[in-house]
Amino acid sequence: MKVFSKEQIYEGDRLTTERQEISSTELMERAATQIFNWMHLRMQGAQVPVHIFCGIGNNGGDGLVLARQLVIHGYNVKTYIVNYSETRSKDFLINYERIKDTTKDWPVVLNSAEGFPEIYPDDIIVDAVFGIGLNRPPADWVADLFQKFKASEAFTLSIDIPSGLYTDKPVEDENAIVYANYTLSFQSPKLVFFLPETAKYTIQWEVLDIGIDRDYLTQTETEVELISKFEVLPLYKPRQKFAHKGDFGHVLIIGGSFGKIGAVQLASRSALSSGAGLVTSYIPQCGYNSIQSSFPEAMVICDDGDKAIKDIHFNIEPTAIGIGVGMGQAADTIAAFEAFLKGNESPLVLDADAINILAKKKTLLKRLPQQSVITPHPKELERLIGKWSDDFEKLEKVKAFSKAHDLIVLIKGAHSITVYKEKQYINTTGNPGMATAGSGDVLTGIITGLIAQGYEPLAATIFGVYLHGKSADIALEDYGYQSLIASHIIETLGDAYMDLFKQPEPEEKQEEQEPEQ
Numbered sequence: 356m357k358v359f360s361k362e363q364i365y366e367g368d369r370l371t372t373e374r375q376e377i378s379s380t381e382l383m384e385r386a387a388t389q390i391f392n393w394m395h396l397r398m399q400g401a402q403v404p405v406h407i408f409c410g411i412g413n414n415g416g417d418g419l420v421l422a423r424q425l426v427i428h429g430y431n432v433k434t435y436i437v438n439y440s441e442t443r444s445k446d447f448l449i450n451y452e453r454i455k456d457t458t459k460d461w462p463v464v465l466n467s468a469e470g471f472p473e474i475y476p477d478d479i480i481v482d483a484v485f486g487i488g489l490n491r492p493p494a495d496w497v498a499d500l501f502q503k504f505k506a507s508e509a510f511t512l513s514i515d516i517p518s519g520l521y522t523d524k525p526v527e528d529e530n531a532i533v534y535a536n537y538t539l540s541f542q543s544p545k546l547v548f549f550l551p552e553t554a555k556y557t558i559q560w561e562v563l564d565i566g567i568d569r570d571y572l573t574q575t576e577t578e579v580e581l582i583s584k585f586e587v588l589p590l591y592k593p594r595q596k597f598a599h600k601g602d603f604g605h606v607l608i609i610g611g612s613f614g615k616i617g618a619v620q621l622a623s624r625s626a627l628s629s630g631a632g633l634v635t636s637y638i639p640q641c642g643y644n645s646i647q648s649s650f651p652e653a654m655v656i657c658d659d660g661d662k663a664i665k666d667i668h669f670n671i672e673p674t675a676i677g678i679g680v681g682m683g684q685a686a687d688t689i690a691a692f693e694a695f696l697k698g699n700e701s702p703l704v705l706d707a708d709a710i711n712i713l714a715k716k717k718t719l720l721k722r723l724p725q726q727s728v729i730t731p732h733p734k735e736l737e738r739l740i741g742k743w744s745d746d747f748e749k750l751e752k753v754k755a756f757s758k759a760h761d762l763i764v765l766i767k768g769a770h771s772i773t774v775y776k777e778k779q780y781i782n783t784t785g786n787p788g789m790a791t792a793g794s795g796d797v798l799t800g801i802i803t804g805l806i807a808q809g810y811e812p813l814a815a816t817i818f819g820v821y822l823h824g825k826s827a828d829i830a831l832e833d834y835g836y837q838s839l840i841a842s843h844i845i846e847t848l849g850d851a852y853m854d855l856f857k858q859p860e861p862e863e864k865q866e867e868q869e870p871e872q
């Protein structure tokens with residue numbers, strides 16, 4: 356799914372009104388009616404008090420349309436105007452008049468947090484104060500109002516975006532943002548729903564289709580894409596009947612040191628389980644027995660070093676190499692890594708200590724093959740590109756780094772983001788059970804395994820991250836967050852593949868019904 360920027364959303368709005376020959380007021384009516392339908396379907400006329408807080412721009416206009424429709428349908432609605440500016444939008448004003456014509460219970464105008472009404476935990480708050488038009492911090496009294504929303508513990512539904520969040524800038528004041536239980540976002544999710552510093556402001560979100568011009572939506576390129584099953588299915592390479600193991604490449608996993616041989620075992624097993632034809636583990640001698648006995652499918656090559664790698668040499672021709680897991684940073688290992696890069700021509704996936712060594716010796720970056728994949732967690736990324744002040748700066752720095760070195764950079768985390776030059780691909784699978792030792796090693800193996808099977812490095816990264824998260828989501832059903840361990844993610848990889856071709860469960864009957872008018 357494309358994630359449109361604020362400018363692209365405004366442009367889509369404008370083009371839609373032009374091409375469909377409708378007014379912006381009609382588009383607002385259409386958009387807010389979708390919100391009304393969503394609520395009506397779930398509330399079925401329930402008389403829960405609904406408090407709708409409207410700003411004075413178009414987000415507020417949406418709130419007023421919603422309020423009018425709820426009033427017409429007999430809901431228990433209280434409407435407030437958060438009067439933060441004199442500059443009211445045209446469609447706000449039109450809908451302000453319309454609601455006055457609909458009910459005698461006119462909106463209460465709030466000019467300070469003083470007039471804040473009593474709201475109980477079982478009530479509902481609709482937040483239509485600011486939308487994507489926020490361009491400076493809200494006034495203090497508006498921030499106070501947002502704090503009162505939170506303190507009320509009422510279910511809070513934000514329209515388009517939690518008020519106080521910018522679409523393209525970091526948070527300035529944590530207290531000046533609405534905490535939404537749910538956000539109904541028009542046409543496109545907003546990037547900030549997925550970034551570590553801002554994802555917390557909406558627990559759940561959903562996109563509502565408001566009929567923006569189809570050609571515009573399909574033809575407009577976005578910098579950011581959300582990756583779910585729909586996006587990875589076209590990447591999948593089916594197997595031919597007469598295929599043999601030579602068709603699926605030979606993975607070499609290089610890493611391990613005394614006490615950290617398991618990392619290589621995990622990466623090697625996951626490479627094979629992802630579909631690679633052959634896997635060789637390259638380790639220091641101390642790991643030979645353990646890896647041979649715990650993972651008989653692997654071939655093993657031992658380094659001359661006993662407890663750490665000191666001279667990487669092998670007489671096989673790997674299709675793809677994953678390097679760095681559990682490798683350590685002993686002086687000999689660093690020298691061996693450097694010498695290896697000089698002679699290497701195979702596609703590379705670099706993780707863990709390979710990244711740490713690159714961070715220490717940046718001149719080695721130029722020795723990486725084009726479109727090598729690096730998979731840092733936040734600390735490793737910081738060592739590589741330096742500190743960032745916020746999520747937006749982090750993305751900018753990673754884009755510049757990817758461009759400068761022609762690398763695919765995976766920013767690991769709750770929503771891992773694959774960055775290649777300007778483009779960013781946000782993953783939607785995975786869960787907090789993955790915050791466990793070795794889960795990153797499994798990912799290194801999966802991506803390397805996919806490259807070995809002929810996937811382009813970028814496709815392998817996007818698909819690999821998706822499969823890794825999906826596999827953990829499936830394993831979660833048996834183990835729960837606490838007991839999920841990295842090996843489980845390998846065991847369910849097959850289910851993650853098969854899930855690609857599962858038909859979605861039919862929606863519940865109630866969901867299919869049109870709302871009663």
Ligand SMILES: NC(=O)C1=CN([C@@H]2O[C@H](COP(=O)(O)OP(=O)(O)OC[C@H]3O[C@@H](n4cnc5c(N)ncnc54)[C@H](O)[C@@H]3O)[C@@H](O)[C@H]2O)[C@@H](O)CC1
Pocket residue numbers: 364365368382383386410411412413414415416417439440444484485486487488489490491492493494514515516541542565567
């Ligand atoms: N994207 C779409 O397709 C549609 C969007 N609509 C709504 O329109 C919204 C955007 O509306 P607007 O552009 O009017 O913007 P907002 O309603 O988000 O903000 C209102 C105005 O307040 C001013 N402002 C910004 N920050 C302020 C601050 N801190 N203190 C005081 N004033 C401030 C700005 O001039 C801004 O235009 C969307 O979020 C969405 O809810 C819908 O009405 C119709 C369709």
Ligand SMILES: Nc1ncnc2c1ncn2[C@@H]1O[C@H](COP(=O)(O)OP(=O)(O)O)[C@@H](O)[C@H]1O
Pocket residue numbers: 731732767768769770771784785786787788789790791792793794795796797798
């Ligand atoms: N809260 C979370 N939600 C989803 N995925 C997560 C979460 N925490 C960690 N992960 C994923 O788990 C993996 C952890 O990798 P890493 O930190 O390198 O672990 P290790 O070094 O132990 O192997 C990454 O793919 C990351 O995206």
Ligand SMILES: [K+]
Pocket residue numbers: 414482483484485486513514515516517518
């Ligand atoms: K809002």
